[in-house]
Amino acid sequence: MSLDGYYETLQVELIKLANKHFRTYRQAAYKDVKAYLTCSKGRLEDYARLVATGQLTEADRAFLAAGLEENALVYALKDSGRTGAALKRFVAAMVELSVQLLLVYVLKNGLHK
């Protein structure tokens, strides 16, 4: 299943999200988006494949989505040591958005090899 279309949409939407969340620290947020896209690519692909083939239960999906969010927070702490609530909300929103878009993409495009 090719996810190129998904990544293009995701990047655009994450930049929009960064613009919405940050006015002063926009450049840092763009850097976070770039790093998030790089480090989550493989995981999102695995996740999409397993969702599409029905190998994950609803509970598994929820657990893994929350795990992705916590992992992105661990990354944000590594990168800058920032611990602000705004950063936490932004990371949570990034993961939520990517999982939502992924599920929509998988439902629309099915399992085309």
Add this chain to the structure above:
Amino acid sequence: MMSRFVSMSITRRYLVIVCLLLLTACAPVYSPYVYDQTASLKTEALALMRKAEEPYAKHAVKAERLMNDLLSLEQQEVLRKRNNAKVKQWQLLINDRGHLLGGFIHRWQTDTTLTETFISLESRLVGEAFDLIQSTEKQRQP
């Protein structure tokens, strides 16, 4: 006039040097012990996670020992100065109400066994979290 200008620039230079020294003094110190310990606990954690298809009771002792080792390392991190970011990283990883290693073990305990697909995805997340904690330590190397 000229000598006043020169003395001001010397004062500024001193100020810059003092500020740099203060900043260096405030930076967290690298600990090779913590770095190695993190690597070893990562290996143990991932090896244990791979066994989550089997009943939890069979591996309960190992799981508890691992969680105790992680808690003890977290406590050592708490005692280090200017180490808030790493303490928060550890807390995210080992919190049993969370969704990384602590949450995984808790779920294994509750559900008795877990599926292979779930284990493989969760192992990647946990492995990456350990790597991130390790590289946070590494970036403190002088």
